[in-house]
Amino acid sequence: MALLIAFSDALPILGSGTIMIPWAVICAFQGNLNLAIALMVLFVIISIVRQLLEPKVVSGQIGIHPIFTLAAMYTGYKVIGIMGMLIRPNLNYNS
DSSP: HHHHHHHHHHSSSTTTTHHHHHHHHHHHHTTTTOOOOOOOOHHHHHHHEEEEEHHHHHHHTTTTTTHHHHHHHHHHHHOOHHHHHHOOOOOOOTT
């Protein structure tokens, strides 16, 4: 199950919630409330950590400030869509 969650999390549209939320709902309906609550808490923690760390990681790769990375990702999403978040402009003008 972890591989499926990791694969869906790597895809920009899906994310880990695509697997974890239905899994938690199914567990809740089956009466396993402890697992359902644990899955939802884990999903919230994953979401918060990703929102806080992703701009820093991406900005470290590109070499610009995290706020500019967030602005570029948002602008790319609004202008081009999902691919706009993934494609970055060529910042190396010497090549």
